[in-house]
Amino acid sequence: MTSLLDSIFSVEFLFAVLRVSTPLIFPALGVAITAMSGNINIGLEGIMLIAAFTGVIVSIYTESLMLALLAGVASGIFFGAALGYFHLKLKADIILAAVALNFLASGLTIFLLIVITGGRNTSALRSLTFPSFSIPLLRSIPILGPVLSGHNIMTYVAFLSVLVYYIVMFKTPLGLRIRAVGQNPDAARSVGIDVDRVKLYALMISGVFGALGGLYLSMGYVSWFSRDMVAGRGFIAVAAATMGSNLSLGTLLGSMLFGLVNTLTIYIASLDIPSDLVQSIPYLATVIVLAVYSARNFAPRKRRAAHRRRQRAQAHGKDT
Amino acid sequence: MKRILMLAVAGLILVSGISFAGGGQEAASDSTRILLYLNGTRGDQSFFDSASRGIEIVSQQFDVETRIVEGGYDSSAWQPDLAQLAGGGWDIIIAGTWQLAEYVQDLAVQYPETTFIVYDTSVDYSAGDFSNVYSILYSQNEGSFIVGALAGMLTASDLDRARSGNTIGFIGGMDIPVINDFRVGFEQGARQVNPNVRILAAYVGNFNDPARGKELALAQIEQGADVIFAAAGESGLGALEAAGEQNVFSIGVDSDQYMLLRDSQPNIAAAVVTSMLKNVDNSVVYAIERYLDGTLAIGQAELLGIREDGVGIARNENFERIVPQAMIDELDRLIEMIDAGEIVVDTAIGQ
Numbered sequence: 001m002t003s004l005l006d007s008i009f010s011v012e013f014l015f016a017v018l019r020v021s022t023p024l025i026f027p028a029l030g031v032a033i034t035a036m037s038g039n040i041n042i043g044l045e046g047i048m049l050i051a052a053f054t055g056v057i058v059s060i061y062t063e064s065l066m067l068a069l070l071a072g073v074a075s076g077i078f079f080g081a082a083l084g085y086f087h088l089k090l091k092a093d094i095i096l097a098a099v100a101l102n103f104l105a106s107g108l109t110i111f112l113l114i115v116i117t118g119g120r121n122t123s124a125l126r127s128l129t130f131p132s133f134s135i136p137l138l139r140s141i142p143i144l145g146p147v148l149s150g151h152n153i154m155t156y157v158a159f160l161s162v163l164v165y166y167i168v169m170f171k172t173p174l175g176l177r178i179r180a181v182g183q184n185p186d187a188a189r190s191v192g193i194d195v196d197r198v199k200l201y202a203l204m205i206s207g208v209f210g211a212l213g214g215l216y217l218s219m220g221y222v223s224w225f226s227r228d229m230v231a232g233r234g235f236i237a238v239a240a241a242t243m244g245s246n247l248s249l250g251t252l253l254g255s256m257l258f259g260l261v262n263t264l265t266i267y268i269a270s271l272d273i274p275s276d277l278v279q280s281i282p283y284l285a286t287v288i289v290l291a292v293y294s295a296r297n298f299a300p301r302k303r304r305a306a307h308r309r310r311q312r313a314q315a316h317g318k319d320t
Numbered sequence: 321m322k323r324i325l326m327l328a329v330a331g332l333i334l335v336s337g338i339s340f341a342g343g344g345q346e347a348a349s350d351s352t353r354i355l356l357y358l359n360g361t362r363g364d365q366s367f368f369d370s371a372s373r374g375i376e377i378v379s380q381q382f383d384v385e386t387r388i389v390e391g392g393y394d395s396s397a398w399q400p401d402l403a404q405l406a407g408g409g410w411d412i413i414i415a416g417t418w419q420l421a422e423y424v425q426d427l428a429v430q431y432p433e434t435t436f437i438v439y440d441t442s443v444d445y446s447a448g449d450f451s452n453v454y455s456i457l458y459s460q461n462e463g464s465f466i467v468g469a470l471a472g473m474l475t476a477s478d479l480d481r482a483r484s485g486n487t488i489g490f491i492g493g494m495d496i497p498v499i500n501d502f503r504v505g506f507e508q509g510a511r512q513v514n515p516n517v518r519i520l521a522a523y524v525g526n527f528n529d530p531a532r533g534k535e536l537a538l539a540q541i542e543q544g545a546d547v548i549f550a551a552a553g554e555s556g557l558g559a560l561e562a563a564g565e566q567n568v569f570s571i572g573v574d575s576d577q578y579m580l581l582r583d584s585q586p587n588i589a590a591a592v593v594t595s596m597l598k599n600v601d602n603s604v605v606y607a608i609e610r611y612l613d614g615t616l617a618i619g620q621a622e623l624l625g626i627r628e629d630g631v632g633i634a635r636n637e638n639f640e641r642i643v644p645q646a647m648i649d650e651l652d653r654l655i656e657m658i659d660a661g662e663i664v665v666d667t668a669i670g671q
Binding site for chain 1: 361392393489495520521522523525526528529530531532534535536538539540542543554557558561584585
């Protein structure tokens with residue numbers, strides 16, 4: 001037990017939290033940006049899977065990390081746009097379209113894998129991987145240095161993406177439009193904003209974020225593609241973004257909370273605790289955090305509503 | 321033009337259909353006709369290659385007629401494939417893995433004249449009259465006992481990858497009886513040779529999350545483990561990678577994972593000291609041999625362990641390179657003891 005506590009409060013544990021959080025931060029940002037535009041995107045699971053696959057295949061055939069990255073991101077944009085096409089143009093329910101996308105991703109990647117490898121074992125394809133990156137100055141800081149330095153470059157990209165998300169969302173005209181469309185599409189339309197186009201852009205950007213998450217899984221975390229390897233991270237991202245109110249810092253913290261809880265379950269998994277219980281901890285944490293969150297949100301709203309009622313009553317009183 | 325093409329295609333289909341049906345009825349020869357149906361393709365370097373190898377050995381050793389049909393990975397095609405093949409008048413149809421067990425159950429009732437053999441799974445004998453189905457199960461607990469003993473010796477050794485913690489790790493796919501059967505065997509084997517060994521065990525929760533498998537293995541290594549045994553499918557591959565990166569030992573499962581990874585992922589493969597094998601090939605030969613003798617226990621499930629060569633360990637070049645002769649001798653001694661019934665390995669199945 002003491003050795004477990006030692007290892008939980010260790011540099012390696014905190015390092016692992018960042019590593020586990022990375023493939024959640026990316027899709028959570030993807031969920032957040034579509035949520036800001038007024039859509040719930042549960043298709044990140046499929047987008048991640050397709051990008052994870054595309055990256056591996058392109059890296060093997062071109063031996064270029066850059067091309068693999070570009071192809072992976074392009075596949076993410078493409079499937080983000082495809083989701084937009086089904087929802088915005090063909091008026092399909094976006095939840096159903098996303099479910100279809102997830103099924104398609106699962107089947108398509110397996111099918112193509114068999115076609116390309118001739119049915120050989122998936123591990124026979126060795127992908128290029130993104131390098132790890134040690135930050136010279138940061139490294140020398142005690143405790144913090146070893147935790148923050150030496151990560152896969154995609155982990156740093158994930159944190160940068162949070163910044164990018166903030167800038168796009170709150171400092172650019174596109175961000176303003178996305179928020180306007182999400183909060184009141186009719187008002188946005190009345191000032192000449194092409195609502196569908198803005199929603200499509202949001203979905204395409206979410207495809208970029210999702211693709212980066214998928215690429216990290218197959219080309220950073222491990223170095224191959226295997227079937228359904230995203231394993232639910234695209235769905236956890238929905239909860240993480242929701243917890244963070246789709247704001248940049250909130251989404252980051254939401255993802256990292258899941259990363260923390262997941263890493264915790266990994267470290268306590270080797271204790272003699274029933275594994276079903278251990279595996280349910282992240283979900284229990286979700287329920288608890290969402291409950292606390294909504295309770296906190298609910299209270300002021302009630303107060304505000306009561307306040308408004310009082311004001312109205314007062315105004316009414318003056319009139320008569 | 322189009323019509324001619326259509327006619328040609330229709331004709332082709334007709335002809336091929338006839339030849340297929342004809343192929344099914346050429347039961348003129350007296351030799352036993354054996355069909356192996358794979359719900360996948362050859363070249364997986366695992367179960368299906370092993371089963372095919374068994375059939376090839378059978379066809380060389382005995383006067384039998386054999387055929388292997390590769391069903392591919394489209395699960396919706398397996399049931400109709402099998403149903404069509406079952407009508408072909410085969411004496412024996414072999415189909416493996418739990419995914420086909422249910423289909424075999426249906427067909428066994430329809431074709432009581434045909435003997436069905438399923439491997440690595442069992443039909444549910446309480447669900448009907450399956451007096452023409454023989455099920456092969458593998459004693460993964462016995463195989464795991466041997467790799468557990470090896471792990472117990474490796475962690476106590478002063479070999480390159482061994483550390484001082486006297487700790488080993490088990491990573492399972494899910495907390496289910498068949499996976500726990502690996503675990504209890506592994507733990508018993510390790511304690512047999514190293515009573516004080518500390519054993520960490522964790523479950524991924526699925527078989528398709530290599531990232532989480534890797535993370536679990538890294539955490540175990542962090543807690544002092546220097547031998548990782550992963551029985552977790554694709555998730556387990558992540559654990560093998562962790563062992564390769566952290567320069568400790570790993571043990572593969574089901575097929576020889578060193579050979580599988582040697583060319584594509586050499587640094588992962590180098591850590592895979594051995595794998596706990598399910599010898600599908602031997603079990604197929606074992607079953608056919610007894611079928612021809614008339615001693616095969618058709619209508620039952622049989623558990624093939626070390627004695628029957630149903631399970632074993634991979635003794636490849638990496639194993640020979642890493643494991644000292646003294647340890648190999650000890651492993652052989654333990655195998656003999658299990659053979660002779662002097663050691664009874666615990667099981668997690670049926671409890």
